[in-house]
Amino acid sequence: MKDDPPEQVEAWLISLLKSVSTATATTSGNNIPTNTDKQYYSPTNNPPVSLSDNYEFIIDSTAYLRVLEAYANKNNNNNAKKHSQYYNSGGAPQKAEYWLNYAIRHYEAALALFESKYGMKFSSELIIMQQKQQQSKQQTEQQRATAAAIVHGLQPSVECYNAVIECWANSKEEISVVRSRTWLSKLQDYCSSSSSSLVLQPNARSYDLYLHSVSRGIGKNTKLHLERAQEAERILQYRLSSDVPTSIRPTTESYNYVLRAYTRCRNERTIAGKVMTLVREMEKIQKEAVMNTVKRGRGKKGDDDLEVEDDDWKMNVIPSTKTYTMAMDAWIIKAGIKAAKWRSEQLRRNNMLKQKGIQKNEIDSTNGAAAAAAAVAATNKDEDGTKEMEFAKSMLVYMSALEQVGQADVRASVVGYNTLLSGYARLANELRPDIPLIAEQLLNEMIDASGDDGDRNTYPDVTSFNAVIKAWGKTKRRNSAARCEYWLRKMINENSRPSSRMRGGYGDHQQASSSSIAPLPDSSTYNLVMEAWLQMDNPDAARVQDLLLEMKASDVVSPDSESYSKVIRAWLKDELLNQQLGVKGSSVERAWRWLHELMTLEEHGDIGPAPELFTSILKTAARSEGRGENLLAVAQQAFWAKRNQSRFNVDHIDFVFLLEIGMKVLAGQERDNFMVDLIRQCSKDGLVSKRLVREVVRGPIHEEWPEVERERIVQLLFGEEVNFPSSWCRNVHENDRPSPKDLMSK
Numbered sequence: 001m002k003d004d005p006p007e008q009v010e011a012w013l014i015s016l017l018k019s020v021s022t023a024t025a026t027t028s029g030n031n032i033p034t035n036t037d038k039q040y041y042s043p044t045n046n047p048p049v050s051l052s053d054n055y056e057f058i059i060d061s062t063a064y065l066r067v068l069e070a071y072a073n074k075n076n077n078n079n080a081k082k083h084s085q086y087y088n089s090g091g092a093p094q095k096a097e098y099w100l101n102y103a104i105r106h107y108e109a110a111l112a113l114f115e116s117k118y119g120m121k122f123s124s125e126l127i128i129m130q131q132k133q134q135q136s137k138q139q140t141e142q143q144r145a146t147a148a149a150i151v152h153g154l155q156p157s158v159e160c161y162n163a164v165i166e167c168w169a170n171s172k173e174e175i176s177v178v179r180s181r182t183w184l185s186k187l188q189d190y191c192s193s194s195s196s197s198l199v200l201q202p203n204a205r206s207y208d209l210y211l212h213s214v215s216r217g218i219g220k221n222t223k224l225h226l227e228r229a230q231e232a233e234r235i236l237q238y239r240l241s242s243d244v245p246t247s248i249r250p251t252t253e254s255y256n257y258v259l260r261a262y263t264r265c266r267n268e269r270t271i272a273g274k275v276m277t278l279v280r281e282m283e284k285i286q287k288e289a290v291m292n293t294v295k296r297g298r299g300k301k302g303d304d305d306l307e308v309e310d311d312d313w314k315m316n317v318i319p320s321t322k323t324y325t326m327a328m329d330a331w332i333i334k335a336g337i338k339a340a341k342w343r344s345e346q347l348r349r350n351n352m353l354k355q356k357g358i359q360k361n362e363i364d365s366t367n368g369a370a371a372a373a374a375a376v377a378a379t380n381k382d383e384d385g386t387k388e389m390e391f392a393k394s395m396l397v398y399m400s401a402l403e404q405v406g407q408a409d410v411r412a413s414v415v416g417y418n419t420l421l422s423g424y425a426r427l428a429n430e431l432r433p434d435i436p437l438i439a440e441q442l443l444n445e446m447i448d449a450s451g452d453d454g455d456r457n458t459y460p461d462v463t464s465f466n467a468v469i470k471a472w473g474k475t476k477r478r479n480s481a482a483r484c485e486y487w488l489r490k491m492i493n494e495n496s497r498p499s500s501r502m503r504g505g506y507g508d509h510q511q512a513s514s515s516s517i518a519p520l521p522d523s524s525t526y527n528l529v530m531e532a533w534l535q536m537d538n539p540d541a542a543r544v545q546d547l548l549l550e551m552k553a554s555d556v557v558s559p560d561s562e563s564y565s566k567v568i569r570a571w572l573k574d575e576l577l578n579q580q581l582g583v584k585g586s587s588v589e590r591a592w593r594w595l596h597e598l599m600t601l602e603e604h605g606d607i608g609p610a611p612e613l614f615t616s617i618l619k620t621a622a623r624s625e626g627r628g629e630n631l632l633a634v635a636q637q638a639f640w641a642k643r644n645q646s647r648f649n650v651d652h653i654d655f656v657f658l659l660e661i662g663m664k665v666l667a668g669q670e671r672d673n674f675m676v677d678l679i680r681q682c683s684k685d686g687l688v689s690k691r692l693v694r695e696v697v698r699g700p701i702h703e704e705w706p707e708v709e710r711e712r713i714v715q716l717l718f719g720e721e722v723n724f725p726s727s728w729c730r731n732v733h734e735n736d737r738p739s740p741k742d743l744m745s746k
Helices: 006-024 061-073 092-118 124-133 139-154 158-169 176-192 204-214 222-240 252-263 271-298 305-310 312-316 321-355 368-383 386-404 414-427 435-449 462-475 480-496 523-534 541-553 561-577 586-603 611-623 629-645 652-665 668-684 690-698 707-718
Strands: none
Touching: 006 061, 006 092, 061 092, 061 139, 061 158, 092 139, 092 158, 092 176, 158 176, 158 204, 176 204, 204 222, 204 252, 222 252, 222 271, 252 271, 252 321, 271 312, 271 321, 321 368, 321 386, 321 414, 386 414, 414 435, 414 462, 435 462, 462 480, 462 523, 480 523, 523 541, 523 561, 541 561, 541 586, 561 586, 561 611, 586 611, 586 629, 611 629, 611 652, 629 652, 652 668, 652 690, 668 690, 668 707, 690 707
16 A cells, blocks of 8 residues: 555545445444435545444544555655555645545544534543453443544544645745645644643654755745745754654754755855754754763763663664755855855956957056966955855865764765766856866866775766866857867767776776766756856857757657757847858748747647747847748748647737738738738737837837838828727736837937
């Protein structure tokens, strides 16, 4: 039953409830009204309850727990992929909530029936007395003891509540944190309620599951992420307070959840300090646990032993690989924030100098510029994130040292190296050409560390290579794209030689097992290389297209939506930058062919386009210097495909771009007919905007209407008495709606 899908376990529970309903329908002392149809289980019926000693009760809270666990554990068992439809449908947490609520109703019905039948309050003392009443000759006492056991068995345990919290903790819905908190609060209220007959209280797992939920960083609200991280830390500090039971003391995972919550705050510079404070606190607890163990081993049992025993929970708080890796990530976050700010300041400074006519390589005869450059270089390390990256790297060195001295829970694995590489990729930009070289050096260190006699856990994976490629791409140097493709070819070539082994920074090759070869590139690898070619000053659209064709021909990697998007963007950029080459509009035609293929793939349920791609084709066709009918044909195909064939709606800006294209390509009566038809369709869709009206008044790009022609066009499209009915612009934002003054020529 553990690996069964939730639907199957749920059917089993319903069968039990139906059988209980059938049996209790003819038994006295139950809360189900008897009728000729024998009420079976249904969601609207009262739970079946019987306290009769003539009836063998076949259901308790454990049956409900099995269903709750099935919904909570299906992402963790071996059948998760096989039965993933139950989770991906988004109903698992809601169904778990339903069954726990039903279990609570079942228990409360039994509790009410017991108190009404025996005229006494149900309490835990009755359960304790049950053992003593087993040999009693008084039949009434035996019946009461049996009834008490039935009621007690129906009470949902803390594991039932934990299963529901876990369901929400694994959910991707934004409301998941609120629902997790709700069920944890119910447990806490149950514990503090004096009216509860049998006290339930949250345990350490209850709090850890909620911390898991609150630390996932669901959504894009950065302020909310910080508030949740602070809440997670408050819960951690509460569990560390002296007046709480040892059953809820934190563990390593508890601390790691709080650390993860802070690392989800990707725009907060202060989290590095907070994370390091928590890591040092963990190390302090670990040290105290070791000292307590030594103290217990040396001394005799005395008065201090009670205090030592109360601190046994400290043995469960040990900084792990995950702990230190998240500490590295915290430093990298701070480094990235500082690097972004430094880059903005440097670009602003360079633009200011450029406006003043000062070239970058110009030498100031007064040495003022040289002195300023020296001052900037001296402070760069503190301002561009380099210092924080050094702290992150020192954490990796520290992890390696802990591993060497025998701390089993810490290992400088590929995850730690990848975290550092991702940090360098985040710092890379056009002003830091040294970053890719540092990343390459670190990648070679990983390869050397995992040599024939080394640690295979440090061998680079595809994430490692992708980080180096990303760092090169972000520098936007002349050789950046070529260097990115160099690493892609290395990955492919190493896999074409199964017996080869990378050593010495991919210089020399020695014999080794096939498990030592480089990882195969994935779609992200190709996409990063394509992006590097795309970001060149003069992008090579043909090369980007070749990479997509290579992916389509491959047996190990398939292009995704992003791959197609990059090819489309490359050809559109080529249309605007290489106007002097080829037929005007030919690059837009190529972009449209790839977009059409992407739409075809979407029909088969694979991948699909983004709405921006349609608009980009229209915008590029409008901005192109081409004035041939091929441009208008492509634009119309893209427009009507978005409107009638895609899952997206056209926007008012799509009408604007199509209008611009028609006005510059067509002339005479043909242009008039095109504009009339377009405005008529635009008004039907409620997308007549201020900008559309102004484009009509202004005329085709690169020319303006004569006054007489302008008046004729306005009268043709909008009538003699210009009026814009609200229905014409009902789908346009209020600030973008037209008015008669927009018809005035500028």
